Amino acid sequence: MKKDNILWIAIAIFIILNLIVLLKIVIMDNKKVSNTTSNSIQVAETNNVKNEVNILKNETTVVQTQVDNKIKNMSEASRIRNYCAKYFDAIEKKKYDTAYAMLNENLKNNYFKDEESFESYVKTTYPTGTIYLNYNSVERKGEIFQLQLTINDEISQTMIIRENDANNFTISFSVNQ
Amino acid sequence: MNINSRITLAIRRFFKKYGKTIFIAFFIWLIVFTVNQYLKNKPKESGAVNKAYNPDKPIMGVDAGTVPNSEKETIKTTIDEFFKNCNSGDFKTAFNMLTEDSKKYLYENNVNNFKDYYSEIFTGGKTYYIQNYANIDKKYIYEFHVLDDLESTGGTNASDEFKEKLVITKIDGKYKVSNQGYIGNKVINKTAEDNNMKVIVESKDINYEKEGYNITITNKTDKDIVIANGEYDDEVELNLGDQTRKALNTQNATFVVSANSTKTFTFIFTKFADDEKNPTEIRFNDVRLFDTYKTTSTSSSASKLYSFNLSLK
Numbered sequence: 133m134k135k136d137n138i139l140w141i142a143i144a145i146f147i148i149l150n151l152i153v154l155l156k157i158v159i160m161d162n163k164k165v166s167n168t169t170s171n172s173i174q175v176a177e178t179n180n181v182k183n184e185v186n187i188l189k190n191e192t193t194v195v196q197t198q199v200d201n202k203i204k205n206m207s208e209a210s211r212i213r214n215y216c217a218k219y220f221d222a223i224e225k226k227k228y229d230t231a232y233a234m235l236n237e238n239l240k241n242n243y244f245k246d247e248e249s250f251e252s253y254v255k256t257t258y259p260t261g262t263i264y265l266n267y268n269s270v271e272r273k274g275e276i277f278q279l280q281l282t283i284n285d286e287i288s289q290t291m292i293i294r295e296n297d298a299n300n301f302t303i304s305f306s307v308n309q
Numbered sequence: 310m311n312i313n314s315r316i317t318l319a320i321r322r323f324f325k326k327y328g329k330t331i332f333i334a335f336f337i338w339l340i341v342f343t344v345n346q347y348l349k350n351k352p353k354e355s356g357a358v359n360k361a362y363n364p365d366k367p368i369m370g371v372d373a374g375t376v377p378n379s380e381k382e383t384i385k386t387t388i389d390e391f392f393k394n395c396n397s398g399d400f401k402t403a404f405n406m407l408t409e410d411s412k413k414y415l416y417e418n419n420v421n422n423f424k425d426y427y428s429e430i431f432t433g434g435k436t437y438y439i440q441n442y443a444n445i446d447k448k449y450i451y452e453f454h455v456l457d458d459l460e461s462t463g464g465t466n467a468s469d470e471f472k473e474k475l476v477i478t479k480i481d482g483k484y485k486v487s488n489q490g491y492i493g494n495k496v497i498n499k500t501a502e503d504n505n506m507k508v509i510v511e512s513k514d515i516n517y518e519k520e521g522y523n524i525t526i527t528n529k530t531d532k533d534i535v536i537a538n539g540e541y542d543d544e545v546e547l548n549l550g551d552q553t554r555k556a557l558n559t560q561n562a563t564f565v566v567s568a569n570s571t572k573t574f575t576f577i578f579t580k581f582a583d584d585e586k587n588p589t590e591i592r593f594n595d596v597r598l599f600d601t602y603k604t605t606s607t608s609s610s611a612s613k614l615y616s617f618n619l620s621l622k
Contacts, residue, residue, distance in 0.1 A: 143336065147336065147339060150339050150340065150343045153343055153346075153347065154342070154343055154346060157346045157347065157350055203358070204357075204358050204359065208359070208360065208361050211358065236460045236461070236463075238458070238460060238461035239460065239461060239462070239463055242461055242462065243463075272361065272362060273438060273454065273456065273459070273470075274362060274364070274437075274438025274439075274440075274454070275362060275438065276459060276460060278459065278464065290463065290464035290465075290467075291463075292459045292460050292463055292464055294460060295358065295360070297357065297358055298357075298358045302460070304459065304460045304461070304462070304463035304464070305463040305464075306462075306463045306464040306465045306467075307462075307463055307465045
């Protein structure tokens with residue numbers, strides 16, 4: 133076999149390999165798009181003027197680190213509002229176990245010893261159906277954030293959020309007794 | 310030769326001539342495109358989340374000095390220990406962490422005064438956070454926030470947050486604390502004298518936001534001397550060179566030295582410790598001599614009215 137032919141065969145194999153890699157990337161992209169479910173929660177921000185904003189959240193992608201990286205690239209205040217929205221999204225969808233898992237352990241011990249008591253509190257406190265949040269203020273207090281918000285223009289609530297890492301947070305809230 | 314054959318021949322000639330070049334160009338493009346796609350889709354390692362909270366970064370900016378990296382942890386440990394002592398009600402141990410100046414000038418060396426100051430604030434179950442504010446001559450000033458344990462309560466029935474400045478200073482190799490923004494006492498010992506009085510600026514108590522000048526006045530006459538009684542709003546001023554500051558405590562008090570007697574007063578002025586201004590003099594703009602001073606006396610009944618300046622240089 134001529135040397136020239138060997139070179140051409142090698143180039144051909146290399147091109148085929150490249151095409152395989154390309155094909156894999158294209159398939160991965162499509163898969164990602166089809167697996168991305170966006171759940172919207174309507175959140176209104178109040179800085180004297182109330183704006184209703186749809187926050188796209190709970191992006192479930194095949195690669196969890198990519199979600200974390202997206203959150204890492206958000207501003208600090210946006211991340212905190214995002215965590216708050218996640219909590220209320222779980223309540224809106226009646227995923228009480230998910231919301232309960234987000235709570236600070238000391239808050240649980242003080243007010244909600246078990247999931248049932250939390251569920252009962254949520255059902256009697258928050259409106260059913262779509263939840264709208266008006267963020268009146270977001271204030272950093274060292275490592276924690278204090279949010280003052282109004283739920284569906286009815287209920288005033290103080291939320292305390294600690295962010296441990298991207299998408300890793302705990303929530304506390306003022307309990308109406 | 311028909312048209313189809315001519316076109317086919319032309320294409321063949323074209324590829325014969327440029328085929329290799331086109332193939333190499335396509336080959337290079339394919340590699341670049343593939344590498345680009347791979348890098349674009351590669352999961353990024355962007356590290357930890359970007360948090361704005363940096364307790365060691367001075368609020369007043371880098372011009373306000375910085376806390377040396379080697380000292381950060383020790384300073385934080387000192388503040389943490391101070392907080393824990395106060396929060397657990399061990400005010401005696403917390404008091405012993407204060408500088409001698411703080412003990413003396415803020416609490417008259419009495420731990421009960423210190424306890425009285427903090428007992429309303431540390432009512433149990435508090436948390437805290439700190440933020441470096443400014444740093445002056447190796448004195449590290451932190452804002453000290455004491456608040457309810459909001460994470461445990463969610464802010465239910467929360468009381469107001471308490472805030473003050475803690476000054477952390479290394480004395481004899483150990484960090485000491487000074488609260489209420491108090492930095493320390495500086496001896497001045499400057500004297501000025503005229504026929505009516507002898508004035509000694511003994512020292513000043515430096516707070517981050519103000520300075521209190523301790524001044525002893527000896528009345529050499531048989532008349533009462535009024536330095537300030539609120540009749541004028543600029544009776545006592547501090548000259549900073551490019552501006553003057555009125556005393557903060559002369560409007561609702563009377564500063565009178567009776568005939569042939571000596572008295573020590575403190576005049577307080579707004580003066581930020583890191584404003585890089587050097588006080589040059591204290592001005593008594595309305596010194597009044599009365600045969601007998603009464604609270605109803607005004608300048609019109611004074612036997613003498615004049616100004617008196619004390620150089621601080």
